[in-house]
Amino acid sequence: MDKKLEGILDILGKLNLSINIVNKEDLDEQYGNLEDFRTLTRDLDILLNNFNSVDKNDGDEVEKMLFEIHRIITTFEWHLSEISDLNTTILKVYKDKIKNA
Template structure:
């Protein structure tokens, strides 16, 4: 998944550069590339959590609550990362055509 996100970011960067780099700042693109390091850590955390979930005590409500809360936290973190890249995509979508006219 990380490679696919890198590919998307590279594509967005190429499109942005094609119109003079005026739509998305280099800093925003750099930040998203750096965020992929955190995304990798999230995947590792998810793998660990899924392994731990195999041994969760179904009769221990506190254990189940903790497990579900950790899943929720990871899922929202994944959503945030996708949302950040999608925001850049939408920005290009809304402005690319007009930028070609310059």
């Protein structure tokens, strides 16, 4: 998934070259966030691989696992939202900008 997000950022960066509406720093920040996304993906892999070792009769242990799942999901959502915001910014103005260029 991280490679697909990187591909989206590559597309947005190329489109932005002709309209220059998104700051380069904003795009660079999202590229930097990809490493955090990769770490998050590894965290989820570990959690999923360790599920069978969780004592399902230990409410505290299950709750801890579920909170970790929640943290990972909401952080994935944040990463996707950040890239979506860049996409929306370009989407709103791209057609008009290239017509007027």
